[in-house]
Amino acid sequence: MINSMKIIHLLCLLFIAVIAKAASPVEALLERIDKGASGKFIIEQIKSPVDFFELDQKGNKVVIRGNNPVNIAVGLNWYLKYHAGIHLSWNGMQAKLPEVLPAVVRKERHETDMKYRYDFNYCTYSYTMAFWNWERWEKEIDWMALHGINLPLAMVGTDGVWYNVLKKLGYNKDEINEFIAGPGFQAWWLMNNLEGWGGPNPDSWYKQQITLQQRIVKRMREYGIEPVFPGYSGMVPHNAKEKLGLNVSDPGLWCGYHRPAFLQPTDPRFQEIASLYYKELNKLYGKANFYSMDPFHEGGSVAGVDLEAAGKAIMQAMKKNNPKAVWVAQAWQANPRSQMIENLKAGDMIVLDLFSESRPQWGDPESTWHRKDGFGQHDWIYCMLLNYGGNVGLHGKMAHVIDEYYKAKESSFGKTLCGVGMTMEGSENNPVMFELLTELPWRPVHFDKNEWLKNYTVARYGKANPTVQEAWILLSNSIYNCPPENTQQGTHESIFCARPSDHPYLVSSWSEMSDYYNPDDVIRAAAMMVSVADQFTGNNNFEYDLVDIVRQAIAEKGRLVEKVVEASFASGDKQLYNTAANRFLQLLLLQDELLGTRPEFKVGNWIARARSLGNTPEEKDLYEWNARVQITTWGNRNAADKGGLRDYAHKEWNGILKDFYYMRWKTWFDYQNELLDGKKPTAIDFYALEEPWTKLTDSYSSEPEGDCISTVKRIFKEVFN
Numbered sequence: 001m002i003n004s005m006k007i008i009h010l011l012c013l014l015f016i017a018v019i020a021k022a023a024s025p026v027e028a029l030l031e032r033i034d035k036g037a038s039g040k041f042i043i044e045q046i047k048s049p050v051d052f053f054e055l056d057q058k059g060n061k062v063v064i065r066g067n068n069p070v071n072i073a074v075g076l077n078w079y080l081k082y083h084a085g086i087h088l089s090w091n092g093m094q095a096k097l098p099e100v101l102p103a104v105v106r107k108e109r110h111e112t113d114m115k116y117r118y119d120f121n122y123c124t125y126s127y128t129m130a131f132w133n134w135e136r137w138e139k140e141i142d143w144m145a146l147h148g149i150n151l152p153l154a155m156v157g158t159d160g161v162w163y164n165v166l167k168k169l170g171y172n173k174d175e176i177n178e179f180i181a182g183p184g185f186q187a188w189w190l191m192n193n194l195e196g197w198g199g200p201n202p203d204s205w206y207k208q209q210i211t212l213q214q215r216i217v218k219r220m221r222e223y224g225i226e227p228v229f230p231g232y233s234g235m236v237p238h239n240a241k242e243k244l245g246l247n248v249s250d251p252g253l254w255c256g257y258h259r260p261a262f263l264q265p266t267d268p269r270f271q272e273i274a275s276l277y278y279k280e281l282n283k284l285y286g287k288a289n290f291y292s293m294d295p296f297h298e299g300g301s302v303a304g305v306d307l308e309a310a311g312k313a314i315m316q317a318m319k320k321n322n323p324k325a326v327w328v329a330q331a332w333q334a335n336p337r338s339q340m341i342e343n344l345k346a347g348d349m350i351v352l353d354l355f356s357e358s359r360p361q362w363g364d365p366e367s368t369w370h371r372k373d374g375f376g377q378h379d380w381i382y383c384m385l386l387n388y389g390g391n392v393g394l395h396g397k398m399a400h401v402i403d404e405y406y407k408a409k410e411s412s413f414g415k416t417l418c419g420v421g422m423t424m425e426g427s428e429n430n431p432v433m434f435e436l437l438t439e440l441p442w443r444p445v446h447f448d449k450n451e452w453l454k455n456y457t458v459a460r461y462g463k464a465n466p467t468v469q470e471a472w473i474l475l476s477n478s479i480y481n482c483p484p485e486n487t488q489q490g491t492h493e494s495i496f497c498a499r500p501s502d503h504p505y506l507v508s509s510w511s512e513m514s515d516y517y518n519p520d521d522v523i524r525a526a527a528m529m530v531s532v533a534d535q536f537t538g539n540n541n542f543e544y545d546l547v548d549i550v551r552q553a554i555a556e557k558g559r560l561v562e563k564v565v566e567a568s569f570a571s572g573d574k575q576l577y578n579t580a581a582n583r584f585l586q587l588l589l590l591q592d593e594l595l596g597t598r599p600e601f602k603v604g605n606w607i608a609r610a611r612s613l614g615n616t617p618e619e620k621d622l623y624e625w626n627a628r629v630q631i632t633t634w635g636n637r638n639a640a641d642k643g644g645l646r647d648y649a650h651k652e653w654n655g656i657l658k659d660f661y662y663m664r665w666k667t668w669f670d671y672q673n674e675l676l677d678g679k680k681p682t683a684i685d686f687y688a689l690e691e692p693w694t695k696l697t698d699s700y701s702s703e704p705e706g707d708c709i710s711t712v713k714r715i716f717k718e719v720f721n
Contacts, residue, residue, distance in 0.1 A: 025069045025222045026076060029142050033088065041101075043072060051115070055079050055108040062101050069223045071325050073145035074442065076108070081459035088146060089435075089460075090428045091544040091600055093139045114441035118228075118352060118381050118421030119144055119152035121330075122242070122294075126187035126630065127390035127426040129156075129650055131609035131623065134215050141216065145223050147438040149327075149435060151419070153292055154220065154578060155190060157213030157284065160206045164280040166251045169273070177201055179237045179260070183610070184626030185262050186373040191297040192235050194257035197635065198626050201277040210284055217285050229281060230330050231291030231318050234263045234310065244269075251300035256635065259300060266306070266311030272473035274317030282321070290350075290441070291318050292328045297335060311340035315348060330354050330423070331361045331375070338371075346377035349700025354423045355385045357397050357404060358487050363413040364404075368487060377701030382408055383421035384437045386490065389508060390631075393491025394522070394552045396433040396480040399449045404484075406446045425490075426649075428600060432472075432480070433457060449476060459503045460541045468542075471528035471549075478521035479552070488513040494555040495562050496588050496661050497650040499686055500668030503566060509644035520558035523720065526553035530716045533709045543708045547598045550712055551591065551652065554719055558587045565669075574676045581669040588662055589720060594715050595654035596705040603655035604700030606631070621697055628694040637687050646687070655700040 027038040042058055044065035053075030056063035062079060066072035080086040083102050086095045137156075144152060159180045166176045182190035182198020183205065189195060220227050238261050240246045246269060248261035263270050268711045293314050296302050318325050327349045329336040341349060353362045353375075358366045362382070363374030374380070382405055384395060408417055420440050435456060453472050458464045479492065485555070492515075495509035506513065536542035561584045568576040595601035610627035614620030628634075634645035667684060674681040 010455060022721055024288060026064070026072045026146070029073060029145065030076070032142060033094055037097050040097065041076070045069070045072060050111050051113075052109060052111040053078065054110075055083070056103045057104040057107075060100065060103075062104055070148060070150045070225060071143050073142075073223070074148040075110075077146035078442075079104070080651070080717055082455065085459060085462040087435075087460040087462075087541055088143070089431045089541060089544075090143065091431070091598075092540045093142060102134075110442045111444070112441040114417075114419045116151045116350065116381060116419030117148045117423075117441060118328075118383065118419060118423070118439065119149040119383070121354070121423045121427035122155065122191050122292075123389075123423050124151065124187075124189040124427050125153070128428055130184050130186070130630070131606075131613055131627065133609070133612065134212060135210065137216050138219065141219050141223070141225070144225065147434075148441065149422075150225050151228060151290065151421075153219070153227065153230075153328075154213070154217060154288075155186075155230050155292075156216055157209040158190060158230045158281075158347070159201070159276065160210040160213075161281045161284060161307075163206050164283075165273075165277050168276060168280075169179045171237070171243070173203075174200070175237075175243075182626045183613070183629040188254070188257075189260075190230050191294055192233065192251065192260050192262070192300060193254040193297065195238060195260055197639075197657075198629070202616075202619050202622070204619065205613075208613070213285060226290055227285075227288055228290040228292050229285065230327075231293045231314070231327070232277040233293035233295045233314060234265065234270070234403065235260045235272070235295070236263045237261065241557050241691065249301070249304050251296060253303075254298065254300070256639035256647050262295060262300075262305065262310075264305065265309040270313050271317055271320070273569045274313075275320065278317070278321035287322050287325075289322065289324055290326050290328050292330075293318075294330050294332075294335060295340075296337065297330070300335060302337065307337050307339035308343060311336075311344055315344055319348075326350055328352065331380075333369070338376075341378065342376055344378070344631055347379070349378045351378050351380040352383050352421055352423060353380050354383050356382045356408070357384050357386070357401050358484075360404065360408070362408055362417070363411065364408070365409060366484075375416065377416070378414075379416050379418040381419040381421045382417060382440075382498040383423040384432055384433065385423050385425070387424040387426045387429055388490035388511070390429075391491050391493060391508070391650060392429060392551070392652040393494065393555070394475065394479045394548065395482065395491035396430060397482045397484065397486075398433065398436065398453075398476050398480045400482075400484045401433070401437060402446065402449060404441070405440050431460075460545070461536060461539055465532055465535065467528050467532045471525040473526075474521055474525045474547070478517040478525075481517065483516055486512075486514065486516055492517075493650070494592060494652045495559040496555060496657060496665075497647065497652055499647060500665055504562065507650050508648045509646075510648075519560065522549070522556050523553045526716065527720070530713060533712060537709050544598060544600065546712055547594060547601065547708065550716055551594060551601070553716075554587060554591045554594065555652065558584060558591070561587060569672055569676065572676065574673070577676065578673070581672075585662060585665060585669070588665065589658055590715050591652070592654050592657035592662075593706070594712065595652070595657070597708040597711050599702060599704050602655050602700065602702055602704075603631075603651065603653045604702040606653070607700055608702040624697055625694060629697070631656070632688065632694055633690050637691075640687055640690075646690070654705075660690070663691060663693075 026043050030038040042061050042063045048067035053066035053071045056487050064075040066075050094205050177200030178196045185198040240261050241248050247267040248266045251259040332354045360368040361369050361371045454469050457469050489511045498504040498507045529549050564580040599605050607627050610623040611620040612625050631649045631651045633640040640646035
């Protein structure tokens with residue numbers, strides 16, 4: 001009996017030791033990367049007032065040390081990239097580590113004075129993450145830790161908070177669902193742009209999102225990552241005056257949608273409702289040290305609002321909830337209004353300079369959104385927006401992002417610069433740009449873009465290849481060299497995704513794009529990548545980039561062919577018109593086939609994620625409708641056309657190319673053929689053509705189709721030879 005008790009006791013101690021070891025977040029991360037990998041490293045956390053990581057060696061084990069789990073994870077990522085030739089990215093978060101790790105022959109230390117590394121735009125949560133489950137979120141949080149993110153927006157499950165708040169204010173379920181947006185549109189609801197669109201949500205939606213957010217926040221906190229919760233900004237339903245007798249202002253319309261009302265800070269119930277909001281938020285997710293509030297976002301009317309009083313009321317409510325809390329605000333257009341923040345105390349606010357690479361507001365006098373005094377006494381973060389609408393396409397200001405960061409850091413405004421941030425509207429694209437941005441804090445002095453890029457290609461593909469390096473440097477000096485003064489909203493859009501017209505150019509309404517690079521450079525770079533593709537068969541990162549670069553090259557070819565279509569129509573040459581139009585349609589279908597080789601470029605992947613969150617056929621159909629509408633018409637007819645939202649979140653993806661964009665272009669070419677024949681066809685009602693696709697529930701495969709390398713080589717030859 002005594003012996004058996006001893007055995008049980010020893011087993012319990014062993015179990016506790018195993019649990020304690022597994023509790024190390026970086027060791028758990030290593031196990032998710034490659035089972036058994038944690039045994040190859042020694043992880044050391046050391047107290048330090050300075051954020052740092054070190055790479056070292058003890059015997060046959062690599063030592064990663066730092067002052068907190070996130071910085072240790074950055075060190076791990078740095079080792080994997082620059083010592084082991086392993087690059088973990090959105091397209092692949094697992095890797096097979098070598099049996100014997102490359103030794104760290106000389107201790108390596110990196111420090112940063114950039115206290116915060118921020119992640120996410122509200123829009124990211126809809127354009128990319130609307131239908132993520134825990135499995136996908138777990139990978140993202142690991143990605144964040146590896147890239148040093150310690151301050152991410154965390155807005156999953158905020159709808160559950162609002163549901164509870166409104167219920168306590170006397171709203172019934174139907175009224176609540178008229179206010180809370182559907183899964184694909186919650187970003188714009190939480191930014192006070194619209195109400196209800198995409199809903200009504202089933203009860204199960206709120207329950208599963210609350211559970212998901214609790215897991216997200218728990219994992220973030222294990223890493224020491226500080227979540228930024230949406231705080232109370234004064235938003236109330238549009239009928240709050242009638243329903244609750246509140247003193248509200250009307251912020252007006254946003255792209256055809258009625259905005260929620262704004263509760264006047266002078267209303268005696270402002271603090272009461274704010275307290276109720278924070279109470280329900282705390283109950284579900286605990287208190288945070290950072291809250292995001294952006295009243296009057298993107299053109300919201302401030303008529304009749306005392307902006308200084310509004311800022312103080314928002315701050316007072318947040319501080320009452322947590323005296324240590326900091327207000328995080330997005331600098332976008334006129335927001336945050338200077339009158340609202342200028343008299344708030346230093347240290348109580350961090351401003352995200354949302355579009356630092358193109359329209360900085362930190363004080364750069366060359367900016368079109370120049371603020372003479374920057375953000376005054378408030379701390380601010382240098383952010384790269386890069387992507388709008390989750391659109392697909394190579395794009396960036398590679399050298400400029402580096403230059404502007406060090407310029408800002410060394411300027412008189414550098415004393416309040418406290419970090420860098422990724423504020424993309426859509427993620428899972430252009431990994432090279434986000435890799436570059438997240439390394440900036442750890443590189444104390446200005447560095448050479450070409451040298452960095454050569455090292456990046458070795459890290460990303462696991463070996464050096466001069467042809468690949470030459471291709472990437474060519475891209476970095478062309479499509480990734482968008483001029484500093486250019487303010488276009490994201491990528492140079494694919495003509496395949498444009499709604500046809502006499503002279504199509506833009507796809508989305510506000511892109512402001514211009515021809516800043518030579519398309520032949522992209523085509524040449526693609527040819528280089530194709531020429532060495534056989535040497536990288538089975539290399540996940542290479543195959544992803546190969547498809548993406550060749551996709552861009554075919555899009556460039558499509559734009560050139562469309563110019564021939566225009567010219568032949570103008571000259572009345574019907575034979576040439578049909579030859580060029582058919583060639584254009586052929587390119588579009590080849591593009592569709594190319595993109596089918598990778599799951600990241602398939603509409604089936606987007607739709608499958610949406611449907612997987614539904615518990616009933618009706619729920620699955622609602623979520624699929626949200627997914628389809630968002631990437632096509634975006635809104636109803638008024639919002640899509642008059643509001644300018646249609647095609648804003650267009651996707652150059654397999655499936656939607658052949659079934660949606662092909663249909664639009666074929667209809668247009670048939671229409672123009674009738675004009676060439678001297679007929680007078682009825683003008684095309686494009687919205688009427690587009691809406692039926694949003695209501696379908698046809699299944700699209702989410703699995704890759706065809707061998708990647710051989711398909712790319714065949715299609716490239718067919719397009720360019």
